[in-house]
Amino acid sequence: MTVTEDANQIPTPENNLNDHKPVGFGRMLRKEDARLVRGQGQFCDDIVLPGMLHLAILRSPFAHAKILSIDTSAAEAHPKVTAVVTGAMLAEHNLAWMPTLSNDVQAVLATDKVRFQHQEVAFVVAEDRYSARDALELIDVEYEMLEPVIDVRKAMAPDAPIIRTDLEGKTDNHCFTWETGDKDATQAVFDAAEVVVKQEIVYPRVHPAPMETCACVADLNPVSGKLTLWSTTQAPHAHRTVYALVAGLPEHKIQIIAPDIGGGFGGKVPIYPGYVCSIVASLLIGKPVKWTEDRTENLVSTGFARDYVMVGEIAATKEGKIQAIRTNVLADHGAFNGVASPIKYPAGFFGVFTGSYDIDAAYCHMDAVFTNKAPGGVAYACSFRITEAVYLVERMVDVLAYDLKMDPAELRLKNFIRSDQFPYETKTGWVYDSGNYEPAMRKAMAMAGYDQLRQEQAEKRERGELMGIGVSFFTEAVGAGPRKDMDILGLGMADGCELRIHPTGKAVVRISVKTQGQGHETTFAQIIAEEIGIPPDDIEVFQGDTDNTPFGLGTYGSRSTPVSGAAAALVARKVRDKAQIIASGMLEVSVTDLQWDKGAFSVKGDPSKSVTIQDIAMRAHGAGDLPDGIEGGLEAQICYNPSNLTYPFGAYICVVDVDPGTAEVKVRRFVAVDDCGTQINPMIIEGQVHGGLTDGVGMALMQMISFDEDGNCLAGSLMDYLIPTAMEVPDWETGHTVTPSPHHPIGAKGIGESATVGSPPAVVNAVVDALQPYGVRHADMPLTPSRVWEAMQGNATPPI
């Protein structure tokens, strides 16, 4: 069933909107805010240990160059320097290379040659932050320049220099080839089609740029041999296992602690050389070592996102019925394949490029290549490449609408998968769990006043004003994932959860995922509260410390609620089942004669006889008798293995005005209707959507990590890599529908990345729509004034 409700109310000191305290789902203020508004959060760089030293990394000024020699003597002579380490020294301990999350390898410190600008070459450990940086200036590296491979379209040219000379027998820059769908069936549909549209679409390289850069404090105790690593990681358990494999440390002697994290967005999933260097430094020196990246290091060397050149094609009837979608993708993976996605999915979940439409055939061919650029590839709230897939299909549908002279909203409504077709298996093999697309689309159109907007646009066009209305509709695939299909480096993507109810009825829940701002301390308390009736204020949520939480794969790909949230609900039900048996003893009735009213069991037909969960908790720990075969205590642990992904969806409408004189784009309005299934905390959901919409506007209009032909990164600061401020974005208009997931215990689907996935096509479609009087059919992101101006002059060029 789909329920629609009105957009969110705004709290004021007068309206008491926040006074309601739900025992379970509903708007609830966040538990984590009390410390964060007081400046009492503890982020990685806030941690100070006795005797702690500071690490700084020397990076390559060149994109591709052979290292001839490194002279560290002057740096070592600096009075405050403790150690200077090069790749050659790491190689002696077999630590110069580490595995990436895609089964490739990446240099911790370069030994033979550097493969991207700002690659790690050496590190210094010193008594303070400033001295460590000073000493970097004293290291003398002699390089021999090599020709770099920067243009992705030329990476596979026969005469292209080989980047990965470290891989035995490598004779080109090919990374992998991947395909999905049915090539021949798709060709047959295209051959017979009345209408075929084709367009090259570039999703440029971008970077998540969280406000907090990457950092860690490594403390390897020389006596106990135990490594404690405070680290900016979204996946502490997965990191622990990888460190055990890389460094040969026994896994029980590794404790990873992710403290408060200042935004992650996927950029804090991979293991970066800086973390490994810090561990090595602490091992060598026997003291705690802190490493905090600067902003440039963050932008130029940690996980980039996107970088896909896609050629899209749609086959359709003259009436606009989409029959087939085909795409050919050239993927730039940088110098090492550092993609963090399930190992059997080298292109992430790009296979959902058929979008929200019921079609007859689909096919994708992808070639991924190495270039002399930083590694990465899956980061920035992309749901494992669904950003690219949704952008492709939603831009292509608009190209079809342009060629057929049809309204883009009507065209989408004509092609949606119908609600009675779910579960729906796509032509690329994805089984969408549930959906009800038309009401979401119609709700967004009603909120936006779509028909009036089109009328206003027509009037403005008469006057030579440029107004654009952009529509996008997305389906996401999140909550990775079923362990038979999905693993990272052999680690199944299931998540654990442990719940303990204390004697007085207060609870502690330990989860395997880790918030970076999403509000896990609140959401997970609410899930437990909903299931077991203990108020959220009485439930403490532990996360991020591998010594004190059950194993699981962490927070990314919008997987916390779909996977760990399910684990939380199920562990609470397990505890509730035991509580019911204890209650039956307390009330002296059979288990089947009890009914559950959120927080208490009562006797069916006699509600005056009841015991609360708090009463039961005391009995479970008390001295009195328990039913036969029941142990004392009230706690449980589970590991949840999802049977399928969940498929959130949404309808977005963006309204822009383009200045005909300056080509500047102003986002006037943005309407977002999201369906993430059952809502746990609407306030947090709205916040997640707002943030993603802002990312989308940034990517569509401002952000790009670009390079010159020598491989110099041109976006190494926030002066060059532009991120929206409060002036570039409108007041968001959000709404929702609710279509629960049928296989998730509480029907929740995940919301963290929906808006980042769905908003870029809406913004670009709006700008292209505004430029229709100039005959513009497509223009690539980022739609900066200069690029929009070029499009207006008929000279739109791809950004790479």
Added chain:
Amino acid sequence: MKINGNDVTLDAEPRTLLVNFIRENAGLTGTHWGCDTSNCGTCVVLIDGKPVKSCTQLAAMAGGHEVTTVEGLATADGLDSVQEGFIQCHGLQCGFCTPGMMLTARALLNKNPDPTEEVIREAISGQICRCTGYATIVRSIQWAASKDRETAVSLEGANA
């Protein structure tokens, strides 16, 4: 200098940036660092009541001045209305930019008790938030403005 009303006199290298002095010498880690280039504004503190990016100043330049950090916002009577507003309106997610945002908001409301949305957006336009999309930050500051005005009215009533 005075930080949050307390006299702070510590030795530091002449080149020490104010943000590093506050965090490392004075040990007040509520002020965050984010970019080096004065673009992100997460390091904003108040100097003599005015918002300043503390990565653009040397610590020595703040000598003799009053510095207010996020740790100085709350009083013995409770949270500042801006802090309350950020909680009530979900004006923060990861909380990293929040101290700087709240201090700018405090300085704005001290000067202008009833700012429009446009004025609020302009006031925080030198600061970046990657989580919230700004709308809830604007609402948080409006919430605080409304609370401040209520408090002012009730104080007037009490004095009358």
